[in-house]
Amino acid sequence: MSASFDSYKIFYYVAKYQNITAAAKALFLTQPTVSHCIHGLEAELGCILFLRSQKGVTLTPEGLLLYEHVSIACEHIFKAEDLINAMNSLSDGVIHIGASETTLHHYLLPYLKEFRLKHPKIKLQIANNNTPSTIEFLKSGLMDVAILVMATDEKDTELTVHKLASFRYVAIASDAFMELKGRSVSLRELCDYPLICMEAGTFTRKFLDKYFLDYHYELKPDIELATADLITPMVKNDLGVGFAPYEFARKSLLDHTVFELNITEKMPPCEICAITNNGRPLSIASQAFLQMLLKKE
Known part of the structure; x- marks a missing residue:
């Protein structure tokens, strides 16, 4: 036949x-x-x-x-x-986007708004999880693109990482720890203070653990939190020295309710990145969304 x-x-x-x-x-x-x-x-x-x-x-x-x-x-x-x-023609389609709390609140939202205005018929399905979970979802094919904070030296052969914007963490304290203000503070000295940071398993915690270990110290926080937006309020209430994304602490730094510590040991840089799975081709809609992000940089 x-x-x-x-x-x-x-x-x-x-x-x-x-x-x-x-x-x-x-x-x-x-x-x-x-x-x-x-x-x-x-x-x-x-x-x-x-x-x-x-x-x-x-x-x-x-x-x-x-x-x-x-x-x-x-x-x-x-x-x-x-x-x-x-x-x-981008008049139909779905994009599955993964984002951490940090990138969603302090980077991604304006771009989601812009993309929706340009392509109102494209559905955006957004999952807000921690970085390890988002990476696993991406590798398993449940997401098209992830927007996450990554260390600049982090490598994974299964993924393609596109750098979008610089990002930094800061150590902050309230005036209850005035003796740390306006001078250099070593990690060794900081280890004697109550520390506040993200819980184990998150990217932020892994990043900080490695930062301390690179200088032969062990990070032993007194308070561990599930979400980054709670760190600054804890610091403002005099509960310890916190490690927070700068954007989460910016308002409090500007109104002087907290101050940034000048740590002797330089903290390595991070990047907000768009991450894709090398083994999973992107849909036309996902390609358009990624290209919009890359053209902004």
Whole structure:
């Protein structure tokens, strides 16, 4: 059996319109071309598919059986073509985005707004999880792109990392720890103070653990938190020295309810990054979203 899809497509239109001329018009073909194709398909299948008359054509029992199956296939294919065309024009599609608390609040929201204004028919499904969970979701194919804070030296061969913006953590304290203000403070000295930071397992905690270990100290916080937005309030209430993303502490630093410590040992830089899975091609909508982020930098 060597009949092509084009032959079955022409058969579908002739059966649908019950008229060769109307089918030829719908297909932008000549009437002789359509007639020739139907004759060829009948010869290929070894049976008559249509009864011809001056009024048009009527399906034979064999033609009706074929149409019942071919119509389902054609309509599925045509529907798929419509969906692909909609995706190409960014008038349909879904983007699965993963983001940490930090990147969602202090980087991503304006870009989500901009993308929605440009492409209102694209659905945005956003999952807000910690960095390790988001990376696992990305690797498992449950997300298209993740927007996370990453260390500049962090490598993973399964992922492509696009740097979007610089990012830094700061050590902050309230005036209850005035003796630390306006001078250099070593990590060794800081270890004697109550410390506040994110809980174990988060990117921030891993980053800080490594930072301390690089200088041969162990980070032993007195207070561990699940969300970064609680660190500054804890510090403002004199509960200890906190390590927080700068953006979370910025307002309190500007109104002088907390101050930034000048730590002797330089804290390594971080980047806000867009991360994709090397083993999973991006949809057209996801590519457009990623390109929008990259063009902003």
